[in-house]
Amino acid sequence: MLAAQRQSWILEEVRRIGGVRVSDLTQALGVSDMTVRRDLDTLARKGLIEKVHGGATARHPGSTDEPGFEAKVGRERAAKDAIARRAAELVRPGTAIGVTAGTTTHAFARAMARVPDVTVVTNSLRVAEVLHTHAVASQTVILTGGVRTPSDALVGPVAIQSIRALHLDCVFMGVHGMDEVAGFTSPNLMEAETNRALMSTARRLIVLADHTKWGVVGLCAIAGLEGAAALVTDSGLGQDGRTALADRVGELIVAGEEEEQPAMPEQNAHAVF
Incomplete structure (x- = not known):
């Protein structure tokens, strides 16, 4: 070599x-x-x-640095699991939801796999894999096409075209960074564009982001903080971040600091692609 x-x-x-x-x-x-x-x-x-x-x-992160899925999946695992469990309580049977790529949304997929009668549209290979393996029989999973990114997202014109024909109740979105001025951002231009397309199809946007994402700014803006109907984070978020987010997002939910709802009953797993 x-x-x-x-x-x-x-x-x-x-x-x-x-x-x-x-x-x-x-x-x-x-x-x-x-x-x-x-x-x-x-x-x-x-x-x-x-x-x-x-x-x-x-190297130390810059606005275009995009670590691969394997590099990120072990980081802040307990926080991501707590966020995932709390976010899963927001999923209602009989709805159609979108789930973007990322390690926090990957954890979310595991947590909401037991919610029955849900249609899930995702551009994440990892999310689709989890739901294909663990979802209850009444869930339907639709995986978009597109070009694969380091975070195992499917992005670009093919993904956007398939997304734009849809009408979703809610989108659960992971982000690279969140900042009081820059809003929610991504280091990948095509992934940001694809996420914006998914957001445009939904009535509500729920962002899932652990405390380490606060103050991080990626190359491309996805949405302003005001675009989130709710943001689910963990108890590691400092008071400055909490204050700024509470003033801008529709609802700030800190996982682990309020009573959790009981889990949905488990059923047989099945998914359709």
Whole structure:
């Protein structure tokens, strides 16, 4: 394998899982420790990674940084699960909902899989996979087409065309960042456009975002804070964020700080694509 090929492979691994170890790279690539370290030095000089003791991590986030699904899924897992459980209580039988891509909406899919008689439209391969495996028999899952992003979202003209013909009761949206001035944002232009198309089909927008998303600004705006009928977050959100969001979103819901509703009864799983 040529040096450029090794470095491209290493960079893809860093973006996919968030970090790599020198020892793991030497085994995976079949090269020496010194060769791997030279490759890491090259990538670090180009500003593509951050070198750390024993390996490398993704560089400090900018407005266009888009970590892969695997890199994000383990972050703030307890907070995401709490948000997911609380958001699932907002899903009512007999409704049609949209679910965007992301690790928090992935957790949400697991939590709402037991709600019966719901039609779910999603552009997330991961969400569709969860519902295909765990959804109750009366749920219908519709997966849009499109171009796949690092977050396993399907985006672009094909996705938007299929979405625009729909009329949904509610959209549950994950975001890269939320900010008092910038609003809800994404680092991916096509994903932001696809999410806006999904929002335009729905009566209500519910945003799911853990406390680490506050103050983060991605390249492209999806919606202003006022566009959310509700925002479900976790108890780690500081008072400044709570105050700003409570003034702008329709309803601020902090998971774990109010009594939860009982879970829906479990039924047999089935999904239609």
